[in-house]
Amino acid sequence: MSSLNKYKTLTLDKISIHTVKSQHPWIFSKRIEKSSKEFFPGDFIRLVDADNLYLGTGIFSGSKDLISIRVFAFESELTYELIKNRLITSIEKRLPLLVYTDSFRLIHGENDLLPGINVDYHSGTIILRYYSKSLYVFSRMILRALWNLIWNNPNWNLRIENAYIQAPKRIGKNNIQFLNSFRVVRGNKHEYIKIRYRDINYLIKPDMQKGGIYNDIRNLRDYLWLHKSYVYEKNILNLFSNNGLLSKCLVNLGAKKVYSIEDSKECIDVHNLNSAKNPKEIIIKKNLFTEYEEFAKQLDFKYDLIIIDPPSLTASAKDKPKAIIIYKKLISISLGILAKDGILILCSCSNRIHTNEFENISKIAFSENEVKMKRLDRLKNEIDHPILNNFPEGDYFKVHIYKKL
Numbered sequence: 001m002s003s004l005n006k007y008k009t010l011t012l013d014k015i016s017i018h019t020v021k022s023q024h025p026w027i028f029s030k031r032i033e034k035s036s037k038e039f040f041p042g043d044f045i046r047l048v049d050a051d052n053l054y055l056g057t058g059i060f061s062g063s064k065d066l067i068s069i070r071v072f073a074f075e076s077e078l079t080y081e082l083i084k085n086r087l088i089t090s091i092e093k094r095l096p097l098l099v100y101t102d103s104f105r106l107i108h109g110e111n112d113l114l115p116g117i118n119v120d121y122h123s124g125t126i127i128l129r130y131y132s133k134s135l136y137v138f139s140r141m142i143l144r145a146l147w148n149l150i151w152n153n154p155n156w157n158l159r160i161e162n163a164y165i166q167a168p169k170r171i172g173k174n175n176i177q178f179l180n181s182f183r184v185v186r187g188n189k190h191e192y193i194k195i196r197y198r199d200i201n202y203l204i205k206p207d208m209q210k211g212g213i214y215n216d217i218r219n220l221r222d223y224l225w226l227h228k229s230y231v232y233e234k235n236i237l238n239l240f241s242n243n244g245l246l247s248k249c250l251v252n253l254g255a256k257k258v259y260s261i262e263d264s265k266e267c268i269d270v271h272n273l274n275s276a277k278n279p280k281e282i283i284i285k286k287n288l289f290t291e292y293e294e295f296a297k298q299l300d301f302k303y304d305l306i307i308i309d310p311p312s313l314t315a316s317a318k319d320k321p322k323a324i325i326i327y328k329k330l331i332s333i334s335l336g337i338l339a340k341d342g343i344l345i346l347c348s349c350s351n352r353i354h355t356n357e358f359e360n361i362s363k364i365a366f367s368e369n370e371v372k373m374k375r376l377d378r379l380k381n382e383i384d385h386p387i388l389n390n391f392p393e394g395d396y397f398k399v400h401i402y403k404k405l
């Protein structure tokens with residue numbers, strides 16, 4: 001980064017100039033088709049306009065990738081100092097969370113101005129995931145910088161013992177997953193990490209989906225902590241329960257019984273490991289897209305609280321109509337097994353369905369089933385999942401809370 005004169009230069013077209021000037025970090029491959037042959041994945045590219053005026057610096061990912069350049073510096077030069085200050089800002093933003101948890105997203109990619117790079121902090125371990133192989137060298141540099149910063153700032157009270165890095169695996173054109181194993185960069189490999197959330201110590205498996213824990217839904221965990229009356233002595237259905245941390249919170253808040261349904265065996269194994277056969281926890285393996293209706297038909301009681309948090313249903317824009325049908329079906333079935341005065345919590349991480357649209361889908365499902373629902377709340381994003389105005393794609397997670405009248 002210090003020898004900027006070695007960078008290659010790209011003259012942007014009008015649309016990409018607008019993109020960079022509005023500080024959006026993605027330049028799509030179709031915008032730079034002609035020039036992309038001159039670049040190699042991982043190249044640092046100085047972006048200029050037709051008058052050779054400097055606009056920013058990005059990293060080239062490859063001509064076949066949908067996103068061809070991720071922009072890391074706008075207007076100012078890309079220097080180590082710039083990145084270091086960004087890391088410090090991101091870390092300091094998260095420090096208030098330490099009061100009640102030691103598990104959070106330390107760097108949230110585009111939303112922390114580090115596109116294509118996520119870093120989680122779990123109780124002394126940092127885990128970096130990069131979304132394009134082209135970002136490997138840069139990611140190693142970020143991980144090293146993070147390690148040194150945390151190590152040299154004991155006043156942050158962030159313990160640091162291990163650092164791992166996890167490489168991307170492309171599934172189709174739009175979908176990125178991660179290689180199951182991660183590389184240990186510092187410290188030792190631990191298959192499980194014990195994290196703390198309020199009065200709970202919980203084992204997570206960091207090589208699983210979303211790094212072993214969905215921390216964007218901390219907002220719902222916190223909300224229920226403040227609304228114990230929705231939980232205390234209630235029968236609760238937690239759909240798409242993942243590793244079961246949310247269910248465990250509900251049990252600790254005094255739920256009568258929590259039924260968790262999840263399809264991934266790996267998630268259920270982690271959930272079982274943590275629930276220690278607590279009779280208040282019923283863990284069921286089911287494909288909720290095909291088996292929920294049958295499950296609901298066989299019930300001889302109603303739930304007081306139902307939480308629905310399916311995986312993202314819109315990997316691409318063409319998936320949207322099908323996603324709407326799936327949301328409506330999940331809501332409709334749930335309305336039939338929700339008690340009067342019961343609470344329905346609808347979550348969505350499909351980034352192509354925005355919050356008002358999600359609310360409309362829910363309203364249509366309510367009226368088609370002739371059920372009156374009152375919206376109680378919409379939750380805000382967590383501080384470790386910031387949202388930037390110039391990056392609307394990052395505003396993906398919705399939690400809407402309703403009461404059955």
Ligand SMILES: C[S@@+](CC[C@H](N)C(=O)[O-])C[C@H]1O[C@@H](n2cnc3c(N)ncnc32)[C@H](O)[C@@H]1O
Pocket residue numbers: 213214217239240241242243244245246261262263264267286287288289290309310311312349
């Ligand atoms: C957004 S996550 C839910 C996170 C969870 N609410 C929590 O508190 O951590 C979606 C979950 O749905 C699960 N899943 C995906 N397809 C499923 C299916 N067909 N049936 C049941 N669960 C499924 C995934 O394994 C994942 O754990």
